[in-house]
Amino acid sequence: MEFSIIVVVVVAALVFDFTNGFHDTANAMATSIATGALRPKLAVLIAGVMNLVGVFVSVQVAKTISDGLVDEARITPVVIFAGLVGAILWNLLTWLFGLPSSSSHALFGGLIGATWVAAGVDAIQFGQLLSKILLPALLSPILAGVVALTATLLAYRITARAGRATVSSGFRIGQIVSASMVALAHGTNDAQKTMGVITLALITAGTLPTDAGPPLWVILTAGLSIALGTYVGGWRIIRTLGKRVTEIQTTQGFAAEVSSAAVILASSNLGFALSTTQVATGSIFGAGAGRRLASVRWGVAGQMALSWLVTLPAAAAAGAVAAYTACLGTIGVVIVAVVGVALAAGIYARSRRQPVTAENVNDAPAATPVAANV
């Protein structure tokens, strides 16, 4: 039982990592695809590869997750499994609606909800939660927005006198580099979260000491899984970020990507597990406002902000239900797995009715509103 549940947790974690990958391709590549700096297929390939590279660059964030978000001594791998199922389902649902919600918050929400039900509210380390996760989550999109706004304003001011064609193509080439940096940064932050969770599961099962970092096979499988997800590409969210927030020019795309990469890399280095999605979104809004305030569709911003607020509690609720069921014993775990797979398949089937692919990602249906009731 003990070994098989570990296998189940690792598989669930890797599935989550995969959804994380395709949910977040947009962060790095939406603006490059929208401006035509990179062809869609090439963009996701670069993003996938850079993600994999980023995974090996830094493991600070993985340590934050495995080291003291919840009390390891009081939860079991079953609880982690339940949390992951909640996170995966929320990620798939938001993807269906093309909402760039935070995969990280889905993960934390799922884990917190599951822990709450299984071990009680005091097994959650709220201090850690606030200082390492919630506070960075609140501040990072604002910071990214301000940085991108400043950079965009300056970039337009400086290049005002320069040849338009040179500027446009120059920033287009710059975007290829800056988008790769964001993908790399994504690997240093998001892929770490899954590694942290698998490490946490191994610690709760007693296979690793409490203060251990992620073993090599964990780093490798998590990296491959997120890279694969990135390559598959979440075209729905790419369309939302690239086309529906604002019309993006190459100058803005470059400024937005450089800002995202700077904020994420600086945070990763200090072990802050911020949401790469929210940073990238903040940057895009900042870059939009930097050119012309009125060019930003603030209604879309409102819908996104709402989905951000809901993500953690919604994933927590799903994780809590899953944990309640899974704690009934082996049969409970099986029920959670079967129901989870069924719901995921249902969401996928629903997405096929209006597929968004590499071919039609830039055909912006600006009139279709994002379902606000998510």
Place this chain on the structure above:
Amino acid sequence: MDVDWRALLLVGIVSLAVAVAVVVLVAFALVGLSARSGAARHGGEASAPSASVGTAAACVCLVAAAAIVGFGLYLVVV
């Protein structure tokens, strides 16, 4: 509950400085490069740089931007 305000502040300052510096440097590089095509000299503007000066300035700017990025990555990796 101790919030590491210093680390948060550091993230803010570093990312603002780095991102703005890189974007500004690349922007200046493009101004320099556009002198080559002559597009910047519309209206006979006196301050427009000559082609070779523009290219040289662009190179300096791009190298500086690359150095900032490289140093940043070095800090993360090591």
